[in-house]
Amino acid sequence: MTCREFAEFLDAFLAGTLPSEQALAFQRHLAICADCIAYLDSYQRTMAACRTLRGEDALPADVPEELVEAILRSRGGRR
Template identity: 45%
Template sequence: MFITCEELIDFLADYRSGALAAAQRVRFEEHLAVCPGCVDYLDSYEMTLRLGREAVRPSAEPAEVPPELVRAILAAWRGAAPPL
């Protein structure tokens, strides 16, 4: 029995993570073999992940704490620090 595009897209995350049972995986791949639209969807889903990571990836941002914030953090700690 074929699964529908809707069912395929519902289970896409499980398919990608290898969490689908063997029988489900076969049905999933049978659908992909005859449905270029779902192949496109899968490809674009993968691309979405990649574009998302690249758009906000941590290394893309300057990483420095403003000196006044460093001072505020240390002052807050000294004010709150319990005696050793």
């Protein structure tokens, strides 16, 4: 396996969807290639960085009242 192939199938490897033979080749390459170890590490940290944005906007306690009013006005009801 080359570094190019490693990078190409990295996501599938992490998702556990690579066929076992290919996954084995992946592990073998990882055991001998410092560049791909560094690449895998930084790829996983990129995924972790994205995950931190998930909690960035936790559920607000309430929709701000002025926004509720504006939304209801836009409906053209009695409110």
